[in-house]
Amino acid sequence: MKVLILGAGYGGLMTALQLQKELDYNEAEITIVNKHSYHYITTHLHAPAAGTLPTNRVKIELDDLIDREKINRIQQEVVEISLENKSVKLKDGQILVYDVLVIALGSDIETFGIKGLKEHAFVIRSVNSVRLIREHIEYMFAKYKAEPDHSEYLTFIVGGAGFTGIEFVGELADRVPELCKEFDVNPEVVRIINIEAAPTVLPGFEPNLVEHAMEVLKGKGVEIRTNTPIKEVTAEGVTLANGEQIKSGTVVWTGGVRGNKIIDNLGIETIRSRAKVDPYLRAPGYKDIFIIGDSSIVFDENVKPYPPTAQIAVQEGEYVAKQIVSLIRNGEMKLKPFKFQYRGTVASLGRREAIGTVGRWKIKGMTASLMKQLIDNRYLYSIGGLPLVFKKGKFLG
């Protein structure tokens, strides 16, 4: 049986690793297709974006995780999927066929139609996109030193105060003193402005935790502006909905997530390019096509969509792998519909500060920061064992 997995993000990688663990050699012909030779820890990307963590710490070579005797790996971009023909077209023209397909192509940036955003804003999306942010930030410090009349070079605007936005500004605020020292810049010239259209930051967190987060970030010098939609991004900065213009050399957009546009062409119902899957995470009407991670959208018992997180993608990957093993061995799936187990969330606010919900507990400060690292390291352990934890893990610095 040919099992084809598209994408090696949280969902795709977990599917592959679980299959690798449960299946014997030659029980199935498994192929994973991924654009890069590596998996990256998306939930950490805010740190190399700010420059507080080296890029290689969030990259894990796939060949260090997968057993090439069990899983075939193709480094290519997926350009088209035909559910009808059971085929997948890659960028190099190659056509792949499958018996079972797992679509885990991740997310794209949601611009909400904001003008100029695609052209002028940076995004926290991939290893390459965050390396660009880090280098751009340093470049702005160098540019300011060469043209000291342009204080706007050191105004950093972050659009969106969800998880990624908040974690990034926390990290950037920690990085600024180092950069000021390196480039001999007066820290008072530097501004970090976090702009959010919604009335509050970090939607989904308890109000008192949100308040704590705001205090911590303000204490680090971050300006937070809620209820402030951005109308346009230009080469000079942003224009707000109220007409106000803020000059800035760097706009980083963290405002939203949508699915990969390939999902829109599958011929099934989608919401923001994310497929509405059946309770078994399958494309409706297909018995052997699974769509997971940010490529699909799953609803809770109150018909509210779960937020697109690594946590749910990992659980979906594990679930789908088990179903596939059963399909291979029994010709049918054995498991009940997918059920998400919420294990808590911790948002980092930079060095030694975080807020979170773990079980019934609300945590903050050092405790939350430690918990965050525990969660991060647990993920590394689950995909690569202790060696990977030592190689890529975070330990309180």
Add this chain to the structure above:
Amino acid sequence: MKVLILGAGYGGLMTALQLQKELDYNEAEITIVNKHSYHYITTHLHAPAAGTLPTNRVKIELDDLIDREKINRIQQEVVEISLENKSVKLKDGQILVYDVLVIALGSDIETFGIKGLKEHAFVIRSVNSVRLIREHIEYMFAKYKAEPDHSEYLTFIVGGAGFTGIEFVGELADRVPELCKEFDVNPEVVRIINIEAAPTVLPGFEPNLVEHAMEVLKGKGVEIRTNTPIKEVTAEGVTLANGEQIKSGTVVWTGGVRGNKIIDNLGIETIRSRAKVDPYLRAPGYKDIFIIGDSSIVFDENVKPYPPTAQIAVQEGEYVAKQIVSLIRNGEMKLKPFKFQYRGTVASLGRREAIGTVGRWKIKGMTASLMKQLIDNRYLYSIGGLPLVFKKGKFLG
């Protein structure tokens, strides 16, 4: 007696340090004005520009060199000098008066009227300007990784193949493999193109040394194009005089040196904003105004101007200081007209390669590279003694 020194480059700093050495406390009231709090080793700037040396290795805080009990230091920019009124105006509005003036305001970039050069080219001129180049180069690597269709991001054009141009491409060629490794870039994508209008590189060096230099640089992958004037620099790259366009994300101009424009307003004869001084390095017609370094132009016995080097500036500074001591103690100068002692030149071609002329010897390779370091360290020793050699010196790596 009030002695005012404008500029703390090679000429100005050497004047100040020599006065500090020879004069007792309270023999004169000495003031040095400099834009930055530090002196920088201009002859090394190509290395931090390429990123092969940290910026702080070419910066020396003036307060580590001068004795503030003997020399008053003002960190300001000079905006106007009135020889008539014996006064100097600073950017903050302050007016300084003097009995003896030493003008050592260094150089500016000569664009030879090339269109777009001021706007679009980087220059190797100051600590801030080379830090900008280094950051820009890294930024281009990051940008290429984010937009791999744009190979021109990794085309680096260096205009001018004189001393600075050649030393910079040598250094950059050494840096490229490291950058390729750091950013996962195929080295074959990177181009370094050195463009020179004259028929040869490194004018003034023996033809066989020039040939050796060309071979070394070509061996490192540098493309060298002589007899190739640049017509225009744009945001997209350069247009050559023959109409050919080369796309590039980075143009570094090293093509020429002229004096500070303030020199043009002194009311004395200048050539490219460099004052034609009398044989005692004085402004013609003035007994107490010395103009040295790149601010003036000095001719050899064949009425050919000496090239604007650190070597001549240092000797001029020492000479002028001795004349000033004599003016203070005897009311008149004792020395004969200034005579430049040519002590040889070595041009670095990157790691462990250089060419040079020392006395009657033509040297190249490791020998020249060692000699270069000896010369560099000797300068450090002359201004700051052994501690400075250990702190900022170069030792063959």
